[in-house]
Amino acid sequence: xxxxxxxxxxxxxxxxxxxxxxxxxxxxxxxDPTLLFTNAGMVQFKRVFLGEEKRAYNxxxxxxxxxRAGGKHNDLENVGYTARHHTFFExxxxxSFGDYFKKEAIGYAWELLVDGLGLAPKDLxxxxxxxDEEAFEIWRDHIxxxxxxxxxxxxxxxFWSMGETGPCGPCSEILxxxxxxxGCGSPDCMPGCxxxxxxxxxxxxxxxxxxxxxxxxxxxxxxxIDTGMGLExxxxxxxxxxxxxxxxxxTPVIQVIESLSGRxxxxxxxxxxxxxxxxxxSRAAAFLIxxxxxxxxxGRGYVLRRIMRRAIRYGRNIGLTEPFLHKTVEPVxxxxxxxxxxxxxxxxxxxxxxxxxxxxxxxxxDHGLKLLAETMEQMQRENSTVVPGEVIxxxxxxxxxxxxxxxxxxxxxxxxxxxxxxDKAMAQRREQSRSVTAFSSISEAYRNFSAxxxxxxxxxxxxxxxxxxxxxx
Ligand code: ATP
Ligand code: MG
Ligand code: MG
Ligand code: MG
Numbered sequence: 001x002x003x004x005x006x007x008x009x010x011x012x013x014x015x016x017x018x019x020x021x022x023x024x025x026x027x028x029x030x031x032d033p034t035l036l037f038t039n040a041g042m043v044q045f046k047r048v049f050l051g052e053e054k055r056a057y058n059x060x061x062x063x064x065x066x067x068r069a070g071g072k073h074n075d076l077e078n079v080g081y082t083a084r085h086h087t088f089f090e091x092x093x094x095x096s097f098g099d100y101f102k103k104e105a106i107g108y109a110w111e112l113l114v115d116g117l118g119l120a121p122k123d124l125x126x127x128x129x130x131x132d133e134e135a136f137e138i139w140r141d142h143i144x145x146x147x148x149x150x151x152x153x154x155x156x157x158x159f160w161s162m163g164e165t166g167p168c169g170p171c172s173e174i175l176x177x178x179x180x181x182x183g184c185g186s187p188d189c190m191p192g193c194x195x196x197x198x199x200x201x202x203x204x205x206x207x208x209x210x211x212x213x214x215x216x217x218x219x220x221x222x223x224x225i226d227t228g229m230g231l232e233x234x235x236x237x238x239x240x241x242x243x244x245x246x247x248x249x250x251t252p253v254i255q256v257i258e259s260l261s262g263r264x265x266x267x268x269x270x271x272x273x274x275x276x277x278x279x280x281x282s283r284a285a286a287f288l289i290x291x292x293x294x295x296x297x298x299g300r301g302y303v304l305r306r307i308m309r310r311a312i313r314y315g316r317n318i319g320l321t322e323p324f325l326h327k328t329v330e331p332v333x334x335x336x337x338x339x340x341x342x343x344x345x346x347x348x349x350x351x352x353x354x355x356x357x358x359x360x361x362x363x364x365x366d367h368g369l370k371l372l373a374e375t376m377e378q379m380q381r382e383n384s385t386v387v388p389g390e391v392i393x394x395x396x397x398x399x400x401x402x403x404x405x406x407x408x409x410x411x412x413x414x415x416x417x418x419x420x421x422x423d424k425a426m427a428q429r430r431e432q433s434r435s436v437t438a439f440s441s442i443s444e445a446y447r448n449f450s451a452x453x454x455x456x457x458x459x460x461x462x463x464x465x466x467x468x469x470x471x472x473x
Contacts, residue, residue, distance in 0.1 A: 014061035041093030051221035080277035083243035088284035090231040098222025129170035202229040252331035281311035326355035368399030389421015
């Protein structure tokens with residue numbers, strides 16, 4: 001079954017269960033300042049869950065364009081290194097707005113996976129939230145899952161929330177055991193492990209609360225259902241391939257990367273990482289630009305810029321020194337034409353935007369990489385393992401390197417980044433500048449990123465490449 005066929009099968013199943021098939025909303029959330037990008041299927045229904053909006057239907061199903069690069073759910077730096085993470089992906093979801101609840105949601109998911117898509121129950125595992133006896137019993141008694149295959153996990157895995165505020169609730173997930181070879185090899189490897197062995201396919205969220213800014217949880221008007229299954233992950237299982245990148249949703253993109261670079265996947269790890277990063281980021285760039293985001297120095301535009309520059313830098317690792325990204329986005333239009341015809345319509349514009357960004361970054365990339373290499377040599381001579389903040393700032397400010405790129409370059413070398421020093425250098429630059437307007441937007445962008453509790457805030461500010469006028473006044 002192709003990715004397109006799986007998407008359709010999902011819709012057909014839920015249409016037959018009286019769900020309204022609703023189009024994906026934009027990657028840019030409508031009127032929701034709490035969120036940088038749509039990161040799950042429920043985002044377009046947030047107000048419906050909160051009881052602020054009524055729809056003509058109380059059951060829906062979607063295939064939602066999602067982006068997880070920044071904010072609470074941030075997978076940017078996972079991409080390339082796991083079998084299952086993307087920045088841009090499609091989330092298949094069914095929703096109940098105060099209609100059915102746990103029992104039906106669990107029954108539908110199991111029936112579709114096992115009877116509809118042919119997954120073997122012997123490979124499936126279930127997780128439930130710590131004290132969710134009701135979900136545990138439904139799985140054991142109604143579905144007949146062996147209780148040894150039902151694992152209780154805590155907040156991190158089994159309590160879902162869109163962001164720091166908004167609808168949330170305990171959840172139950174369906175995982176598939178991809179075999180020991182797919183995992184970390186630890187004898188303690190169990191569902192909940194960060195490795196790819198127990199691959200999480202479908203999250204069933206029992207939407208029950210609204211979390212407010214002060215952390216208080218108030219019950220929603222009516223308990224609801226919100227589910228999410230990654231299309232690329234389920235495709236990897238059905239197509240019986242080791243990673244999402246081996247599915248038909250990616251192979252045409254990967255073939256173009258292989259032919260441009262003359263490298264093959266499956267020969268060495270660094271090549272595989274680079275190819276996966278480029279393939280993933282090509283899709284993300286195409287869809288972001290398609291949804292009206294343009295590369296810039298703040299907010300959403302800076303996330304797009306970071307994604308593209310990360311791909312361009314990884315291109316260097318496999319010998320791609322000429323502009324290439326505008327060519328690796330091409331196959332995305334064709335693959336996605338059936339589901340997203342509007343993306344295909346916009347292909348010329350999208351390709352041009354990508355090319356402009358590449359040409360511009362390539363002007364400074366080599367100089368920046370040289371500075372970083374020299375810095376690392378010097379660090380080695382001095383037995384230091386911390387990249388100085390001033391260098392990170394210079395790379396950012398003069399050479400247009402988002403901090404992720406520096407982190408990517410040093411990640412396998414066991415080096416740390418002096419982010420305090422970076423902050424200081426940034427503050428100094430701030431004092432030097434007489435431009436107030438440029439910086440008010442930086443602190444704005446800062447707040448967007450620091451919405452995440454478990455991550456340090458990241459700069460999504462300017463770089464000198466295009467902000468000279470604002471900074472050098
Ligand atoms: P993981 O633990 O693997 O990072 P998650 O728990 O963060 O996944 P959820 O927030 O529960 O994921 O999202 C619902 C579903 O969306 C997941 O079960 C998975 O199938 C899919 N999904 C989540 N993040 C990604 C991603 N970065 N790339 C591709 N699919 C994803
Ligand atoms: Mg995750
Ligand atoms: Mg998870
Ligand atoms: Mg999950």
